[in-house]
Amino acid sequence: MVDRSGQDGASPAAGVLLEARACCKTYQETDKHKAAHPAHMVLDGIQLKIRAGEFVVLLGPSGSGKSTMLRILAGLIPPSSGQVFFDGQPQSGPNPHAAIVFQTFALFPWLTVLQNVVLGLRAQPLSDAERQERALAAIDVIGLDGFENAYPKELSGGMRQRVGFARALVVQPELLFLDEPFSELDVLTAANLRKQLLDLWRAQQIPTKAILMVTHNIDEAVTMGDRLLVLGTNPGRIRVELPGLPPDERGPHSAARTDLVDLIFRIMTSPHEDVALLLKDRGPGAKTGTLAPPPQPYQTLPHVEIGKVTGLVEAVHARGGRADLHQLQGALRLILDQLLPVVEAADLLGLAYTEKGDLILTEQGRDFAEAGVLGQKELFSERVLANVSLVRFIVQALQTAPNHVVPDEDILSFLQTYFGEEEARAQLHTAIGWGRYAELFSFQEDRGLFRLAEASEPAQPA
Amino acid sequence: MIPLLDVLQSIPILSFLPIVTLALVAAFPHSNVGLELASVILIFTSQAWNMTFSFYHSAKTQPVDLQEASTIARLRPWRRFVTLEVPSSMIGLIWNSMMSWAGGWFFLMASEQFVSGSRSFQLPGLGSYLQAAANAGNTTAILCGLFTLVLLIVLLDQLFWRPVVAWADKFKLEQSSGPEAPHSFVLDALHRSALVDTVNRRVFRPLGRLAAGLLDRLQPLPDTSSPEKSGGQRSRVMVVRRAVGRLCLLLLGVLVLFGLWSMIRELQKVPHGAWSGLPPAALATWGRTLTAMLIGAAWTVPVGVAIGLSPRWSRRLQPVVQVVASIPATALFPVLLIFLLKVPSGLEFGSVLLMLMGTQWYILFNVLAGAMAIPTDLREAATVYHATGWRKWRTLILPGIFPYLVTGLLTASGGAWNASIVSEYVQFGNQTHSTLGLGATIAEAAAAGNFPLLLAATLIMAAFVVFINVNVWQRMYALAARRYTLA
Numbered sequence: 001m002v003d004r005s006g007q008d009g010a011s012p013a014a015g016v017l018l019e020a021r022a023c024c025k026t027y028q029e030t031d032k033h034k035a036a037h038p039a040h041m042v043l044d045g046i047q048l049k050i051r052a053g054e055f056v057v058l059l060g061p062s063g064s065g066k067s068t069m070l071r072i073l074a075g076l077i078p079p080s081s082g083q084v085f086f087d088g089q090p091q092s093g094p095n096p097h098a099a100i101v102f103q104t105f106a107l108f109p110w111l112t113v114l115q116n117v118v119l120g121l122r123a124q125p126l127s128d129a130e131r132q133e134r135a136l137a138a139i140d141v142i143g144l145d146g147f148e149n150a151y152p153k154e155l156s157g158g159m160r161q162r163v164g165f166a167r168a169l170v171v172q173p174e175l176l177f178l179d180e181p182f183s184e185l186d187v188l189t190a191a192n193l194r195k196q197l198l199d200l201w202r203a204q205q206i207p208t209k210a211i212l213m214v215t216h217n218i219d220e221a222v223t224m225g226d227r228l229l230v231l232g233t234n235p236g237r238i239r240v241e242l243p244g245l246p247p248d249e250r251g252p253h254s255a256a257r258t259d260l261v262d263l264i265f266r267i268m269t270s271p272h273e274d275v276a277l278l279l280k281d282r283g284p285g286a287k288t289g290t291l292a293p294p295p296q297p298y299q300t301l302p303h304v305e306i307g308k309v310t311g312l313v314e315a316v317h318a319r320g321g322r323a324d325l326h327q328l329q330g331a332l333r334l335i336l337d338q339l340l341p342v343v344e345a346a347d348l349l350g351l352a353y354t355e356k357g358d359l360i361l362t363e364q365g366r367d368f369a370e371a372g373v374l375g376q377k378e379l380f381s382e383r384v385l386a387n388v389s390l391v392r393f394i395v396q397a398l399q400t401a402p403n404h405v406v407p408d409e410d411i412l413s414f415l416q417t418y419f420g421e422e423e424a425r426a427q428l429h430t431a432i433g434w435g436r437y438a439e440l441f442s443f444q445e446d447r448g449l450f451r452l453a454e455a456s457e458p459a460q461p462a
Numbered sequence: 463m464i465p466l467l468d469v470l471q472s473i474p475i476l477s478f479l480p481i482v483t484l485a486l487v488a489a490f491p492h493s494n495v496g497l498e499l500a501s502v503i504l505i506f507t508s509q510a511w512n513m514t515f516s517f518y519h520s521a522k523t524q525p526v527d528l529q530e531a532s533t534i535a536r537l538r539p540w541r542r543f544v545t546l547e548v549p550s551s552m553i554g555l556i557w558n559s560m561m562s563w564a565g566g567w568f569f570l571m572a573s574e575q576f577v578s579g580s581r582s583f584q585l586p587g588l589g590s591y592l593q594a595a596a597n598a599g600n601t602t603a604i605l606c607g608l609f610t611l612v613l614l615i616v617l618l619d620q621l622f623w624r625p626v627v628a629w630a631d632k633f634k635l636e637q638s639s640g641p642e643a644p645h646s647f648v649l650d651a652l653h654r655s656a657l658v659d660t661v662n663r664r665v666f667r668p669l670g671r672l673a674a675g676l677l678d679r680l681q682p683l684p685d686t687s688s689p690e691k692s693g694g695q696r697s698r699v700m701v702v703r704r705a706v707g708r709l710c711l712l713l714l715g716v717l718v719l720f721g722l723w724s725m726i727r728e729l730q731k732v733p734h735g736a737w738s739g740l741p742p743a744a745l746a747t748w749g750r751t752l753t754a755m756l757i758g759a760a761w762t763v764p765v766g767v768a769i770g771l772s773p774r775w776s777r778r779l780q781p782v783v784q785v786v787a788s789i790p791a792t793a794l795f796p797v798l799l800i801f802l803l804k805v806p807s808g809l810e811f812g813s814v815l816l817m818l819m820g821t822q823w824y825i826l827f828n829v830l831a832g833a834m835a836i837p838t839d840l841r842e843a844a845t846v847y848h849a850t851g852w853r854k855w856r857t858l859i860l861p862g863i864f865p866y867l868v869t870g871l872l873t874a875s876g877g878a879w880n881a882s883i884v885s886e887y888v889q890f891g892n893q894t895h896s897t898l899g900l901g902a903t904i905a906e907a908a909a910a911g912n913f914p915l916l917l918a919a920t921l922i923m924a925a926f927v928v929f930i931n932v933n934v935w936q937r938m939y940a941l942a943a944r945r946y947t948l949a
Contacts, residue, residue, distance in 0.1 A: 071530070074534060076530055076533055076534060094533050094534050094536055096536060098534065099534065100530070100531070100534050102527050102530070102531065103527075104527045105527075106525075106527035106528055106530065106531040108528060108531075108545060108546070108549070109632065109633070109634065109635060110549045110552075110632045110633050111545070119531075119535055119537070119545065120535050122535060122536075122537055122538075122541055123535060123536035123537065123538075128671065151632065167531075167535075171535075445944070446941075446944055446945060
């Protein structure tokens, strides 16, 4: 009998279902760039055990590699190093005892609801009649009765994700992976589906032994998780492991819940702080992972537009130069995943820093908030040159180049020694946005050329 | 692989028709089977390459989440092919085959009668009917023939393509249903028919199940209960597979080498004088294709934009343009020739006109679609800021239709090159008319049974088309994607 109350299941004695040992993932390097530089890590030294009866939640900001980790654990992609064990056996290829519910639902638009659900059973040696029967049973359990012959495009988002759940549950997986399954749904639909899943799981109406969910929503994590793993970025690593709340303390008015949400919020908004300090007043059960992140080979820019940084700094300034991030998030109507990169950018530029869940403006940040449009540009230009190595690198390259012109391929191939191709492009794109705003250089997209600001051509008449 | 497909796609099909036909006719000396087979091969080669191209493209752009869902459901390769790869490329395949179908008409009409050496081939068909009618100067017969042709194309559109397109709408990848899904009364009738349903249940579904069972056995899943044993088995299967694969590759290589060698031997037979005549001929044909495209663009752009910007007219005229565009111009050639050949040096203009007949519709069709796709807010902005006349064209309309115009011109260019073979060298009545051009060289070599020259001219044409594709069209495409995409 598996206990699913959420407390004792986490005891070490329970059987370990899935174990990741020292899993790392690096960006795919092309042969051209197999240079002496260390590769950019997506995941670093992931050590993790999932036991029978557990609902584990992986919580992390975007870019922490949490979806990559889920795919490694499910066997969809192999780790660059390290290994995953299922039931003590090393795992290679997709795990036949696992099922995934996708963020984007991943329904085949040309198959009906029933056909989509049956698809999950194709690998099992069943007769067509048995498949049909089990699929109908799964559709019934998840509340999709009457929609068997509808096509996904006829359904609302919530109904589509129900199909996603039915397709995963129909194979009676021992392990259920949920990849941000509620993030594309509206608040009410998500709450409804969450509750339904928890009811099925707690009442043991589904034979699933363990669930791993990836999310960036703290409330959702606290509501659902028996054990919470908070990931950090650059590289993705487990910063802290927290025990979940007992089910009766997960209600919206429980003090324990408010405390836990607050703590996780503070941990996530202080990416560079030592987690142990934040956990001081916390009882046993919390385990910190890798204490300090290993130094990265190259500074990673958060992909944020300058307008957002300006908006954040001004909002904090209006609150007296110091604001509680949790309140700020509510006031600005942002989800955490949108707020975090902006906070990081402000921190990187030296305009603000976080301390115990508060965002505090620096002296420069205050000046920045008070300056006019042109003054902000000037201040920003100073901050960028002082703090952002990629922009500095481009400006230096422009100063030494003949005619003060540099093609973007040069910068890109430099970046690709540290990042994968896609991330290198994204980094360059962000740096271009910042550099243009700071009027440090101009960039001609159709020719792919950087020009130094002083040497740029006069604006062409329209 | 992509460049190879590109080259294969640009080989003018008409020029290897004589070789194929002669070989097949020799194989079936006493019946028409050889000729019919040759037609089938012709149609196949005119469609296979761009269908492959389209499939490759959609296979590369498959949604990642569906791929992952198939992997985690551990679908066997054949089932993955049937549930993921084929459906996600279905729409591209259908649109491509519609285009190729129109192209097929074009060539079939031309190939219903042709002369190679001293032999003349004739298949019963609408193309040869029209030509015979034009030869005889029988106006009634010409009109009857044209009417039949239009009727045929409209029927085909209604009974075949429209149901297929309406059916394929479910393979669209977006999850929301569009405002207006294509409809077809024929498809509705088929869906409601009891007969079709019964046949489906009694015949096709059992057959499908049988095939699925067989395929499941052919592609067993790796046994997960004992990973080591199955690992060993798998590696042995892999070794055998790899060996077979290598053998096939080797055979293919030998075949290609042999083909190349015999090609070079053929090419050596081409006299120097003939070689030196090819570049000027190619330039002449190129000039003609350019002229045809310029004239085509000159009238289709204003007309297409005028229609496209008016919702009322575009709704009415788009289906008409679609039908007109799919009338094979080759069928009309004989009719036009009656008038053209009366003018002195008529074929000089005539061949341009014939190319125009075949290609202008592609441009019109695309311009129309482009004009319809210009967003309303941009049009309103143009009105608010008083962009009228030429300024409106320069800032709004031309950039807006540019990607579509490039697509139309690219298709038109390909069509014009192909049309040069039938338009620069024509046999009318008992006379042969020709003008300087690569198309004429190819047609003449084919008519005279001069295979080395035919091969040389064909290669030059393919090289020219590839050169233009790489240096003009691909750049235009890149520019369109970078600067003029409205999204």
